[in-house]
Amino acid sequence: MAANAYDVIVIGGGPAGCGAAIALARRGFRVLLLEKARLPVHKLCGEFLSVEVMALFERLGVAGAVRRAGPHRIDETLVTTADGAAFRSPLPGTGLGLSRRTLDRLLFAHAAAAGADTRDGVTARALTGSLASGFSVTTTAGTFTARLVLGAWGRRGRLDRTLGRRFLAEKTPFVAFKAHFEGLEIPGVVELHAFAGGYCGLSHVEDGRVNVCWITHRDRLREAGGRPEGMIARTFGEHAALARRFGRLRRVTDFCAVAQISFAVKGPMEGDVPMIGDTAGMIAPLCGDGMAMALHSAEMAAAHADAFLRGRADAEAFRRGYPRAWRDAFAGRLRLGRWMHHGYVRPLAASLAVRALAGMPALGRWLIRHTRDAAQT
Numbered sequence: 464m465a466a467n468a469y470d471v472i473v474i475g476g477g478p479a480g481c482g483a484a485i486a487l488a489r490r491g492f493r494v495l496l497l498e499k500a501r502l503p504v505h506k507l508c509g510e511f512l513s514v515e516v517m518a519l520f521e522r523l524g525v526a527g528a529v530r531r532a533g534p535h536r537i538d539e540t541l542v543t544t545a546d547g548a549a550f551r552s553p554l555p556g557t558g559l560g561l562s563r564r565t566l567d568r569l570l571f572a573h574a575a576a577a578g579a580d581t582r583d584g585v586t587a588r589a590l591t592g593s594l595a596s597g598f599s600v601t602t603t604a605g606t607f608t609a610r611l612v613l614g615a616w617g618r619r620g621r622l623d624r625t626l627g628r629r630f631l632a633e634k635t636p637f638v639a640f641k642a643h644f645e646g647l648e649i650p651g652v653v654e655l656h657a658f659a660g661g662y663c664g665l666s667h668v669e670d671g672r673v674n675v676c677w678i679t680h681r682d683r684l685r686e687a688g689g690r691p692e693g694m695i696a697r698t699f700g701e702h703a704a705l706a707r708r709f710g711r712l713r714r715v716t717d718f719c720a721v722a723q724i725s726f727a728v729k730g731p732m733e734g735d736v737p738m739i740g741d742t743a744g745m746i747a748p749l750c751g752d753g754m755a756m757a758l759h760s761a762e763m764a765a766a767h768a769d770a771f772l773r774g775r776a777d778a779e780a781f782r783r784g785y786p787r788a789w790r791d792a793f794a795g796r797l798r799l800g801r802w803m804h805h806g807y808v809r810p811l812a813a814s815l816a817v818r819a820l821a822g823m824p825a826l827g828r829w830l831i832r833h834t835r836d837a838a839q840t
């Protein structure tokens with residue numbers, strides 16, 4: 464086999480891409496994993512790993528390493544609104560707080576240890592080909608070929624434009640930013656505080672730090688001068704519980720920010736390229752389940768890829784089978800997550816919903832269950 468030829472090229476080294484690369488390299492395939500950032504890097508995320516992630520980590524063979532990385536254990540959630548409504552509930556198990564800087568580096572290293580050729584600091588610029596003829600991927604480090612390419616480049620990127628993906632036509636008004644802070648102790652709880660046009664999540668990660676992550680309508684950010692600091696100051700005035708938290712916090716990292724956050728179903732297959740994780744569709748952040756979905760879709764795609772690469776399933780079976788499995792597993796959850804997001808960013812709807820949850824805790828448990836994959840717990 465030529466030096467630049469692989470069975471599979473995985474584009475993107477987040478949880479989805481690393482999960483797929485680990486699973487396929489362990490099965491003995493020649494895998495190239497491309498990541499445009501030089502690791503480790505801070506990434507925009509609430510950094511809350513939902514309860515069902517641990518089962519996925521166990522199957523991937525990384526659970527021990529994740530535990531050794533010192534994640535914060537989280538078994539309770541607190542949801543509030545600016546007018547003082549609050550709902551506190553135990554989680555259906557123990558979730559984890561771990562920074563993406565630590566988690567993504569750990570998963571990338573495991574992909575290398577599993578036998579994948581891992582390259583960070585390398586950007587995929589274009590891709591052509593089909594399941595019948597094979598693929599060619601042009602990158603900042605040369606051109607590579609493979610029988611299969613998996614799209615794992617996350618929320619939105621240049622390859623979406625190259626492939627002419629339809630979701631790009633939908634303009635989305637949401638922006639998000641996050642940073643790590645010290646000075647506040649909120650052990651064992653993931654907090655979500657709603658304000659007009661957005662919400663803010665707080666929870667501990669390793670080393671006692673608190674990750675604070677906001678998502679908001681871009682108009683709200685504009686009104687606040689376009690800067691995270693302005694946005695924080697503005698939200699203080701509206702939300703007493705959030706203001707109390709912030710009075711004690713000291714920022715220890717720069718802000719990470721992203722714009723144009725879409726909760727659309729982008730599609731699990733584009734041409735002949737299977738998409739995994741956020742590249743197929745991202746669940747609204749308030750569900751706290753994006754990383755579990757990324758890892759789960761990677762596991763599903765790896766099983767379909769295995770059958771195709773070993774000749775047990777032809778190209779047509781792959782084209783039909785993976786998207787069907789993806790839709791069965793995720794389409795309903797993505798829809799429910801979208802409704803919850805759009806309700807929670809509207810003060811009246813958020814207040815009514817949180818008061819209803821406080822009065823009917825069973826409804827809260829139902830929502831948690833239906834935005835999650837029960838099969839993983």
Ligand SMILES: Cc1cc2nc3c(=O)[nH]c(=O)nc-3n(C[C@H](O)[C@H](O)[C@H](O)COP(=O)(O)OP(=O)(O)OC[C@H]3O[C@@H](n4cnc5c(N)ncnc54)[C@H](O)[C@@H]3O)c2cc1C
Nearest residue numbers: 475477478479499509510511587616617740741748753754
């Ligand atoms: C505000 C906010 C808060 C969130 N909070 C949580 C939370 O608390 N818990 C949770 O589970 N989920 C959360 N999520 C969702 C979660 O971040 C994603 O679902 C998860 O990161 C998806 O993983 P992924 O591997 O698909 O994509 P990503 O993690 O985005 O990884 C994609 C990777 O591809 C790389 N890449 C992009 N383009 C290229 C290219 N051309 N060539 C090579 N590499 C490329 C990127 O650098 C990146 O590392 C949140 C999302 C948002 C927006």
